[in-house]
Amino acid sequence: MSGIERPRRLRRTPALRRLVAETSVEPRHLVLPMFIADGLSEPREIGSMPGVFQHSPDSLRKAAVEAVEAGVGGLMLFGVPKPEDKDPEGSQAAAPEGILNRGLRALSAEVGDATVVMADTCLDEFTDHGHCGVLDASGAVDNDATLLRYVEMALAQAEAGADLLGTSGMMDGQVGAIREALDDSGRTDTAILAYAAKYASAFYGPFREAVASSLQGDRRTYQQDAANRRESIHELELDLEQGADIVMVKPAMAYLDILRDVADRSPVPVAAYQISGEYSMITAAAERGWIDRRAAILESLTGIRRAGADIVLTYWATEAARWLCRS
Numbered sequence: 001m002s003g004i005e006r007p008r009r010l011r012r013t014p015a016l017r018r019l020v021a022e023t024s025v026e027p028r029h030l031v032l033p034m035f036i037a038d039g040l041s042e043p044r045e046i047g048s049m050p051g052v053f054q055h056s057p058d059s060l061r062k063a064a065v066e067a068v069e070a071g072v073g074g075l076m077l078f079g080v081p082k083p084e085d086k087d088p089e090g091s092q093a094a095a096p097e098g099i100l101n102r103g104l105r106a107l108s109a110e111v112g113d114a115t116v117v118m119a120d121t122c123l124d125e126f127t128d129h130g131h132c133g134v135l136d137a138s139g140a141v142d143n144d145a146t147l148l149r150y151v152e153m154a155l156a157q158a159e160a161g162a163d164l165l166g167t168s169g170m171m172d173g174q175v176g177a178i179r180e181a182l183d184d185s186g187r188t189d190t191a192i193l194a195y196a197a198k199y200a201s202a203f204y205g206p207f208r209e210a211v212a213s214s215l216q217g218d219r220r221t222y223q224q225d226a227a228n229r230r231e232s233i234h235e236l237e238l239d240l241e242q243g244a245d246i247v248m249v250k251p252a253m254a255y256l257d258i259l260r261d262v263a264d265r266s267p268v269p270v271a272a273y274q275i276s277g278e279y280s281m282i283t284a285a286a287e288r289g290w291i292d293r294r295a296a297i298l299e300s301l302t303g304i305r306r307a308g309a310d311i312v313l314t315y316w317a318t319e320a321a322r323w324l325c326r327s
Contacts, residue, residue, distance in 0.1 A: 023306040025298065027071030027321035031118065031271070031313045035210055036060050036103035037080035048206035049276055050283055052315050054080055060103060061110040063318075070321035074116035076166060076313055077103050080211050081126055089134055090126035094152040098126075101160040108161025118193065119162035121154055121178070122169045130215025132169040132222065141222055146171050151181040158182060158190040166248070168195040170222045176242030193271060194244035197232035197258050199224045201251050203277025210276060232258045233265060244268060246311065251275045253300060256307040263308025271311035272304050279315045294323065 010020050037044065037054035043063075044054045055063060064075055079100025085092045092098040100119065107117045123146070124132045133146030146169065154165050167174050175194045182190050200223035208215065224231055236247055247266055249259045250273040263270045282300065286293030297316050304312050314320065 023302055025301045025305050025312075025320070025324060027324055028073045029305065029310065029312055030072045030301075030317035030321055031074040031076055031116075031311055032063075032067045032072050032317035033076045033078065033273075033313055033315060034060060034063065035078050035080055036099055036106075037212075038082045038085065038099040046206065046210045048209050049280055049315065050287070052210065052279070054210065057103070057106055061106055064107055064111050064115075067318045067321070068111050068115045070318045071325060072115065072317045072321050073311065074118050074164070075107060075111070076118040076120060077107060078120045078211055079103060079125055083212070083214075086126055086128040086214060088128060090123035090149060090153075093123055093126040094149070094156040096156060096159070098156075100125075101156050104157060104160035104162050116163045117161060118164040118166055119157040119160075121150060121157060121165045121167050123149060123153070124169075124213060124215065125211045128214055130213045132219060133171060141171075143171050143173070147174055147177045150174050151177055154178040154190075155181060155185055155187070158185075158187045162190065164191045164193050164246070166193045166195065168198060168248075168250075170195060170198050170219075170224075172238075173242070175239045175244050179243035191245040192243060193246045193248055194239035194242075195250055196236040196239045196244065196247040197224060197249045197255070197262060199226050199251065199255060199258075201226065201254070201275070201277070203251050203254065203275050203281075206276035206280045226254075229258060229261065233261060236262055236266060240266070240268065246271055248273060248313075249309075251278060252304045252309070252312070253278045256303065259304070259307040259309060263310075269310040270308055271313060272307070272309035273313040274300065274304060274315070276315070298323065 035054045040056040043059040046052050081092045081099050133141035136142040200220045246269045248271045252272040252274045259272050282296050285291045
């Protein structure tokens with residue numbers, strides 16, 4: 001056989017490759033996770049996540065404007081309270097003047113409807129034990145007691161201006177409890193991003209530093225086991241029945257098979273979170289000159305999109321959006 005095979009002819013130039021590309025990454029597909037920490041007057045870089053910061057109110061607003069100008073699809077906000085403000089119930093999570101709700105009001109006032117303001121609806125940053133729920137007398141997470149706290153938190157976040165609530169606590173029934181409470185309070189327009197498939201992962205390590213987590217131990221009794229695949233579809237179906245508007249797979253890169261499964265079955269948009277450890281691995285390898293940083297970032301985002309994600313949460317959202325606008 002002589003000559004060039006047909007697939008190769010369509011790879012010959014950048015223009016040809018762009019013309020026939022099956023998957024694209026656009027700024028609107030990207031969501032920037034952000035951290036606001038109580039008591040800061042200047043942004044503070046997170047040691048295990050070079051280039052990512054805990055923000056002060058002023059730097060949060062500035063970074064949000066930069067992200068919106070780059071065209072990102074949304075902002076997901078996490079709050080970092082002062083250590084002395086943590087308690088067993090995570091009470092600051094629902095406090096109107098708690099750091100996360102203050103940050104949500106600041107984002108809503110600064111960027112308004114120019115982007116989608118998302119809130120992390122989880123107690124772990126606010127509890128002195130670091131778990132995503134209230135503990136019972138034996139030290140186990142009390143699912144039903146936790147749902148009451150999540151309802152309070154969700155209503156406070158909606159009041160603070162969140163467009164979308166990210167139910168990342170992995171409690172049974174939390175999507176339904178929050179949806180019912182939002183509807184009963186007249187917040188029918190507030191949407192829910194359900195963490196339908198959230199796995200207990202070793203790749204969360206840098207995030208624990210980012211939110212100054214107090215966790216001792218692990219969350220394997222309520223987050224999913226990395227060995228299980230079918231379980232994620234059951235979790236997806238439960239969240240959809242309870243009213244999820246968007247569903248999430250987290251982490252992304254080690255769980256692309258799960259992402260594909262969810263995308264094949266979901267009637268609602270599917271998000272995937274490129275988490276802290278995934279960010280830090282690429283960053284560390286690039287800092288050592290082992291890989292091409294920009295190429296690796298864009299390839300990783302393309303892979304997540306190719307696996308089925310409509311939305312990608314990534315700490316590179318603003319930077320990648322700028323690259324994509326120029327390409």
